[in-house]
Every structure is written in structure tokens, then in C-alpha cells.
Amino acid sequence: MRAFVAIAAVLAAAGCKSGGAGDVDAGAVGCIERNPPEPAHVHTDGMTHAGLECFTCHQPGGAAGIVFEFAGTVFTRDNGPEGGVHIRIRDSLDRIRVEQTDDAGNFYVRAGSGLAFPVFVDVSACPTTERMNAMLTSPSQGNCNMCHDGGVLGRISINP
Numbered sequence: 001m002r003a004f005v006a007i008a009a010v011l012a013a014a015g016c017k018s019g020g021a022g023d024v025d026a027g028a029v030g031c032i033e034r035n036p037p038e039p040a041h042v043h044t045d046g047m048t049h050a051g052l053e054c055f056t057c058h059q060p061g062g063a064a065g066i067v068f069e070f071a072g073t074v075f076t077r078d079n080g081p082e083g084g085v086h087i088r089i090r091d092s093l094d095r096i097r098v099e100q101t102d103d104a105g106n107f108y109v110r111a112g113s114g115l116a117f118p119v120f121v122d123v124s125a126c127p128t129t130e131r132m133n134a135m136l137t138s139p140s141q142g143n144c145n146m147c148h149d150g151g152v153l154g155r156i157s158i159n160p
């Protein structure tokens with residue numbers, strides 16, 4: 001049985017309240033220490049599906065039968081799996097959810113998180129925090145690898 005990836009509902013006291021949408025400073029809540037990663041979920045086809053668009057199957061009516069609200073993969077600079085780093089999601093009500101990447105670099109948040117769009121996201125491993133400047137505005141954008149496909153837009157990475 002696969003270990004469940006720890007979900008840390010972090011009540012990060014934002015050091016400074018932002019003036020409005022668009023200028024939330026993820027750095028204000030500090031970096032998150034890297035941890036040893038949990039083993040990735042290996043699908044019945046033997047793959048972790050790292051780098052693929054998780055929502056292809058993990059959406060309502062999808063093949064997985066398990067719906068995710070956020071999911072993707074973090075890569076190292078040389079395109080390897082970046083395990084044990086943290087994805088931080090800050091929703092429109094300033095609630096923060098943190099997920100740790102597994103040893104394939106994958107992370108996910110199951111449906112029912114209660115997080116409200118739009119959200120800001122960053123990836124953190126002390127001393128570095130890489131923030132996505134734009135907000136994710138709709139639930140379909142929880143499918144991180146849809147845009148971060150390694151093409152024109154690179155993979156999600158922390159590049160320590």
C-alpha cells in the first residue's frame with residue numbers, strides 16, 4: 001500500500017497583507033524546507049505518468065475515477081524528478097495548502113479541497129521559492145502540466 005502523501009494545511013501568517021490581487025508576495029510566507037520524498041503512485045500500467053497532463057484521466061468522467069483539483073510534476077534543471085519540494089497554493093480567501101512532491105516529482109490535490117479560484121501558486125525548497133506571477137483563474141488550470149509541458153513554457157522547477 002502506497003504511503004499517502006502528507007497534506008499540510010499550513011496556516012501561514014502572511015508577513016504582509018497584500019494590497020490586492022496581483023501583488024501577493026509568496027516570499028512573504030517564507031520558504032519551505034525540503035523533505036525526503038514519499039514513493040510515487042505507480043499506476044497499474046507501471047508508470048508514474050510524471051510530466052503528463054494528470055487531468056486527462058483525473059477529471060470528472062475521466063478514466064481514473066479519481067478527480068484531482070490540482071496536479072502536476074516538478075522537474076530538476078536537467079529534467080529529472082524533483083522530489084520532496086513543496087507546492088504552495090494560496091486561494092482567493094488567503095487559505096494556503098501545501099503539497100510535497102513524491103519521488104517522481106508528482107503532486108496532487110484531490111477534489112473537495114474547498115480551495116477557491118483564483119489561486120496563486122509557488123514552488124519552494126529553502127532557500128528558494130519560485131512563484132508563478134500570474135494567477136490560475138479557472139479549475140481547468142489546476143492541470144499544471146497542461147502549460148508546463150517542457151515546450152515553449154518549461155517544466156515547473158525550483159532550480160536551486
Ligand code: HEC
Pocket residue numbers: 041042043044045048049050051052053054055056057058063064065066071072073106107108
Ligand atoms: C492515462 C490516464 C492517467 C493519467 C495521465 C494519470 N493517471 Fe493517475 N490514475 C489513473 C488511473 C486509471 C488510476 C487508478 C488505477 C491505477 O492506479 O492505475 C489512477 C490513480 C492515481 C493515483 C491513486 C489515487 C488514489 O486515491 O488511490 C494517484 C496518486 C495518481 N493516479 C496520480 C497521478 C498524477 C499525479 C498524474 C499526473 C502526473 C496522473 N496520475 C496521471 C490514470 C491516469
Ligand code: HEC
Pocket residue numbers: 070071072087121122123130131132133134136140141142143144145146147148153155156157158
Ligand atoms: C494556463 C497555463 C498555466 C498553467 C495551467 C499553470 N502555469 Fe505555471 N506558469 C505559466 C506561465 C506562462 C508562467 C511564466 C509567467 C508567470 O510566472 O506568470 C508560469 C510560471 C510558473 C512558475 C514559476 C517558474 C518556475 O517554473 O519556477 C511556477 C513555480 C509555476 N508556474 C507553477 C505552476 C503550478 C504549480 C501550476 C498548477 C497548479 C501551474 N503553474 C499551472 C503558465 C501556467
